[in-house]
Amino acid sequence: MLKTETPAQDHALLDQYPTAELVNVLVDDQINAVNAVRAAAPRIAAAVAAAVPRMEAGGRLIYVGAGTSGRLGLLDSVELYPTFSWPHGRAVALLAGGSDAMFVAVEGAEDNVDQGAADLRAVDVSKNDVVLLIAASGGTPYVLGALRAARAVGALTIGFANNVDAPIANEADVGVTLDTGAEVISGSTRLKAGTSQKIALNTFSSALMVRLNKVHGNLMVDLKATNAKLVRRAIRLTAFATGVDEDAARAVLEQCDFHVKTAIVALSKQTNVEQARVLLENARGSVRQALAQ
Structure with missing residues (x-):
């Protein structure tokens, strides 16, 4: 079983906690998200260094994900324009299930490996693009399809996963493993796994913009x-x-x-x-x- 899906043994009686203790446990567990990103900092730095030449050559940032991971990628993409004047056309977000999945879960969309590849090809991915592939499990078929399509054209691929030895991190040019472990609410990767992804994406894109003189x-x-x-x-x-x-x-x-x-x-x-x-x-x-x- 994936670590992100493994029940947390420390909190098997979570539903019986007093409310104050329940809130404290949920807040304190977020510290593990910070620690996971800190441990992955060298890989994030390597991703920034690899991305700079592609951006200087006119490439785009293309975010790919499903569910929470996809929504976090989209959020990072849309904030680059007001924050850094990064052109809208150079920050593209692909979400399994399309734009409607931003607001309503599209069940089964993440399981389609061919759709991930097709969606990436539909935005004319090129060798100067940097494709950010985000998946807590590290094996989401939609994201893997996009990753392989990106590699086929020579784009730089950066894979963010929350499980060790995950395909998305292993197959990407730069793999970033955010080892957050089991969730307090078992399997709910919108919790500290999602927090770690938000921190990692913020860190990557902000550092990249600093390097690009923003x-x-x-x-x-x-x-x-x-x-x-x-x-x-x-x-x-x-x-x-x-x-x-x-x-x-x-x-x-x-x-x-x-x-x-x-x-x-x-x-x-x-x-x-x-x-x-x-x-x-x-x-x-x-x-x-x-x-x-």
């Missing part, structure tokens, strides 16, 4: 100011990075469609936004390198 220092300088909250954030980030007041920051941001990178370079170099854009382009999007020119 962050200056530890400031999120390539966000898309698509609402009032993000407009205010863009102003604060620009003011903090340059030392100007918020009115001065807003004035320059209004000239460059609230692109924080451009505003920081323009204010710091005391130049106009057009020249700031040129400096950034020459520096391949690195604020630090643009400021050094």
